[in-house]
Amino acid sequence: MKKIAAIALLLTGLHSKAQEYKSYPMWNHHLPMELRVNDVVKRLTLEEKVAQMLNATPAVPRLGIPAYDWWNEVLHGVARTPYKVTSYPQAIAMAATWDTNSLKTMADYSAIEGRAVHNKAIQENKTNERYLGLTYWTPNINIFRDPRWGRGQETYGEDPFLTKYLGASFVRGLQGNDPKYLKAAACAKHFAVHSGPEPSRHSDNFNPTVYDLWDTYLPAFKELITKANVEGVMCAYNAVNTQPCCGNDLLMNDILRKQWKFTGYVTSDCWAIDDFYKYHKTHASATESAVDAVLHGTDLECGQTVYKTLIDAVKQGLIKESQIDISLKRLFTTRFKLGMFDPPSMVPYAQTPASALEAPAHQAHALKMAQQSIVLLKNENNTLPLSKKIKKIAVVGPNADNSIAVLGNYNGVPSKVITLLQGIRNKLGSNVEIIYEKAINFTNDTLLIYSDQSTSFNWNGQQGFKAEYYNNRELSGTPLISKMEKIPDHFWQEGENVVDGIKANNFSARYSSAFTATKDGEFSLEVEADDGYRLIINEKEVINAWQRNRWGARTYRLKTKKDTVYKIVLEYWQGDGKANVRLRTGNFEKTDFTALANRLSGADAIIFAGGISPQLEGEEMRVDYPGFNGGDRTSIQLPVVQTNLLKALHATGKPVVFVMMTGSAIATPWESSNIPAIMNAWYGGQSAGTAIADVLFGDYNPAGRLPVTFYEKDSDLPGFSDYSMEGRTYRYFKGNPLYPFGYGLSYTRFTYSGLTIPKSITVNKPVKIRIQVKNTGEKDGEEVVQLYVSHQQTKHKIPVRALKGFQRILLKAGESRLIDFVLSPEDLSLVNESNGMSYQPKGKVQISIGGGQPGVKNKTTSNVVSTELQVL
Structure with a gap:
């Protein structure tokens, strides 16, 4: 009995010691957030601090800090989660709505579903898993400058004005309006001058003119950072003016932190710090890359490897621990804003139920x-x-x-x-x-005309394929689970169960079977899969895509002889992201x-x-x-x-x-x-x-x-x-487009009239504009009223015209409405070619309002009303 009592006393003491952290200021929700953040940072060891600067941060049990993975996506609805969620149109499609209110609502709904996902993760003790957190690396506000860029679909299009207002609406919808807590944390990416090409993005260096930098590539970032209060920024893979973006003097230190006073956190794009020394060749080592990135304000590394060298860098005097603390304070401030260190009863979003998913x-x-x-x-x-x-x-x-x-x-x-x-x-x-x-x-x-050949496949007398699943990428060791399947045909979201004990990331599988040909001829096998795979027939490798990544499909045409047995083996591995593998069979027909x-x-x-x-x-x-x-x-x-x-x-x-x-x-x-x-x-x-x-x-x-x-x-x-x-x-662009920016037809017609605008204004004064829009057709319909500005008298570099106002409105057949715009001095300003500063020139300015651009060849749904304004 004495022995049992001693053990009980020891366990009580351990429990009491384990709960000591609850008395620390970091856990006292009555204290100011800054004090609490400072407290947690000073209690961490150097090793613990560095570990918290990786996207997959480990738990710190002695302080009660749970594990957390910062990597999550919400481009057009919560992405890559193992749960079923609402999927909205792609970002470029949402931009085509020209509706800031719709985009804000979409972001709000997505944040609600994101909270439901995160709350489930807490209940299931999965906060360490990717795509379950509240830090979303969205929106992508890069300018879609060239239609060949494959990721342009993730953006809001080619125009800085449209992009900045749509992006700001998204941020406000996602982050919510609570005075203390964020509903979710948005992240403006990719900072900056980033829009392809994809194959060379890890080594590209771009040298934009000062004019293009401030006229095209930075306005949307400035809007989100200085006005929409976006919580995070992601720096890009490429270099600008020979310096990688995540270690760039101009972008990171001067513009972002000094000029724009950004106090939120910065994350690297994934494995972008590796690029410093591997591809850009601007740094000699991983350690040098890590130190430079932190000194330029990149607080978090997505990649899990390079920042680990910061421990030795501090010990060697290459960087001060106090510099590490600056990044830690930014990172923990975001987590505190999300309510991760407060009682759920205090956080208005922490009670969001699972029923919010696909509401x-x-x-x-x-x-x-x-x-x-x-x-x-x-x-x-x-x-x-x-x-x-x-x-x-x-x-x-x-x-x-x-x-x-x-x-x-x-x-x-x-x-x-x-x-x-x-x-x-x-x-x-x-x-x-x-x-x-x-x-x-x-x-x-x-x-490939598919045929259901699944009944022709058998393994040791059993119909179908023997499926073996491994808890690693290498098909090594003993499979965790072996079972029979009809035919490989799977699509998993990351984090979803592949089989018991294996999640849909960092795993591999082998599918084995055989079939007997019923005739001489040809039989085609098509493999479609993410990441790596290979197809082996009668112990001969016929398709090798083992080093492949992203979506891909390949086909092998097998020449068959009647009554011959063909042994089929499909091997597959999955790293990050979605996991899908499918084998289909049939014959090709033109x-x-x-x-x-x-x-x-x-x-x-x-x-x-x-x-x-x-x-x-x-x-x-x-x-x-x-x-x-x-x-x-x-x-x-x-x-x-x-x-x-x-x-x-x-x-x-x-x-x-x-x-x-x-x-x-x-x-x-x-x-x-x-x-x-x-x-x-x-x-x-x-x-x-x-x-x-x-x-x-x-x-x-x-x-x-x-x-x-x-x-x-x-x-x-x-x-x-x-x-x-x-x-x-x-x-x-000075040519004739097939369909111009801002273009779109309707089943009804709209007419513009009664433009009210002063003939002249003084520099630095706003301009009030009013116009009447009428639906002159027989159907109810929506119109996107667009306002363009074109400077007429200047020898400096200027756009042909620039969008400076838009409203999407609904008009019933025969209905008229007065539409008001206010052009600010900023809207009437241009960019100085030598220093990037904005200035408002005097002279004539053309103001055009209609359902599209003025002077385009294509017929639109409306006329365009234009007039000249004299700036004095």
């Missing part, structure tokens, strides 16, 4: 934004809207039933995704005959366009769903299809196979509607001259198909406007790696 209001808003984002590019002879009394309709193309395309990249996974085909089926019901043909791939006309057109000639209308997809464009991808490279595009032309198919469909004489899905501008010169109706549907999120069908059949009047210029041809573009803005975007 009805959130799903309704995803549909609304998908509808708002659709841009009607052409509608000859009122081809649209189509009648719902149609008898037969054909739906054709690689994006007709593509659930991957509509979700874009950096996405979460919802419970239900509505493709275009499903949206049309839901809209028309069983009374209309719907013919579906994929017909082609994005870049070729040879399809599509006969003439025969296809004949089959479809009985349809009353043909919908062609083409364009491109995030399977082809995105972040640092290994894609080698014609027209694409490393996630970027080498040509902005619509792939020629799609144009050839559209020519065949057009030749039927039936109305053809081209529904284009894309995250960037596509050049469609033949289509724009010949196809009667074209709409750009972007990557519309979980309800994309419903929204497109609503527009096709007139249940929603389209009002999306282009946030980027759609050029006519590749030769319109300067070199991709040329970061000069000369000849780029609507502000500096």
Whole structure:
């Protein structure tokens, strides 16, 4: 009994000691936050401090600090979480709404779902896992200066003015308006001068002019940092003026911290500090890179390796521990603002229930934004809207039933995704005959016609594949679990259970089976997977993509002999991000366009769903299809196979509607001259198909406007790696675009009149403007009122014109409304070419207001009213 009592006393003492931290000031929520942050930092050892500067921070049990991973994404809804969430349209599509209120609401709803995810993580003791935290590395406010950039889909387009207001709305919606706590922490990225190319991003150095830096690349960052109070900033991979962005004197020390007084935290892009010495070759070692990054205010390393050298750097006197403390205080201030060190009862968002995930209001808003984002590019002879009394309709193309395309990249996974085909089926019901043909791939006309061969595969007398799962990337050791599966066909979100004991990251699998050929001939096996894989047939490796990363599919054509047994082994590993592996079998067939057109000639209308997809464009991808490279595009032309198919469909004489899905501008010169109706549907999120069908059949009047210029041809573009803005975007392009920035048609018409504006103003005085807008058509509809400024008398570098105001409004048929704008002195200012400072010139300024830009060749939904203002 004495022994038991002694053990009990010891355990009581240990428990008491373990709870001592609760008495520390860091845990006293009655004290000022700054005092609490200072207290926690001074209690950490040097080793503990450095560990807290990595994206995956370990727990500090003696202080009660839980483990936390800073890495999370919320580009268009909570991304990459293991839970089902609402997926909104891709960022470029949300930009096409030109609606700051909608974007703010979307961010608010996403933060609510993010809180629900984080609260579940706390309950399940998973705060150490990636994609479950509250620090979101979004929004991407880089300027989409060149349509070839594969990540342009993540941005709000090519214009600094539109980008800064949309970005600020997102930040305010995500971070909330509580006076003490953040709902979630936004992060403006990638700072700065970053927009491709993807394959060389780790070593690129760009030398923008002072003018371009301040006129194009910095305005959105300035707005979010100085006015929207964004909590975080991510520095970019590339170098600017020979210094890596995360260690850049001008960007980090002078502009960000000194001029803009930014006090929040800065994170590196992932593994960007490695680039200092590995690719930029500006630093001799990891230690030197880490020290320089911290001295330039990069508080957090996403990458987990280089900053570990800071321990020795402090001991060697290369950096003071007090400098480490500065970064620690910024990082812990963010965590305290998120309420991570306060009782949940005090934090207004800590009670957000799991029922908030995919809430009805959130799903309704995803549909609304998908509808708002659709841009009607052409509608000859009122081809649209189509009648719902149609008898037969054909739906054709690689994006007709593509659930991957509509979700874009950096996405979460919802419970239900509505493709275009499903949206049309839901809209028309069983009374209309719907013919579906994929017909082609994005870049070729040879399809693998799938056949269900799963019953032909067997392993030791059991039908299917033997699946072995390993808790490492190397297929090493004994598999954690072995079981039989029908055929490899999996899609997991990171953090989701692959099998018991294995999460969907940093694992590998082997799938083994055999089949007996029933005839002489050819049998094709297609493997589609993320990260690395290889296919082995009869112990011979026939596909090796083991070092591959990002999405990819490859096919092997096996020559078969009747009654021969073929042993099939598919090996696969997954690192970070989504995990998917699929084996499909069948035979290749080349599509006969003439025969296809004949089959479809009985349809009353043909919908062609083409364009491109995030399977082809995105972040640092290994894609080698014609027209694409490393996630970027080498040509902005619509792939020629799609144009050839559209020519065949057009030749039927039936109305053809081209529904284009894309995250960037596509050049469609033949289509724009010949196809009667074209709409750009972007990557519309979980309800994309419903929204497109609503527009096709007139249940929603389209009002999306282009946030980027759609050029006519590749030769319109300067070199991709040329970061000069000369000849780029609507502000500096002097040619004739196919569809200009701000363009979009409607099923109704709007007229502008009664412009009220002073003839002259004094420098540094605001200008009040009023105009009347009337819906002169027969349908209710939305209009995006756009105001452009063009300086007329100056010898200095200036844009052709610049957007300086916009409002999205709803007008019923016949309704009029007075719209007010106030142009600030900043709106009427230009950038000095020598020092980057803003100045307001005197002289004539043209003010244009309408449903698009003035003087464009293309007919828009409205007239444009212009006048001159004299600045004295």
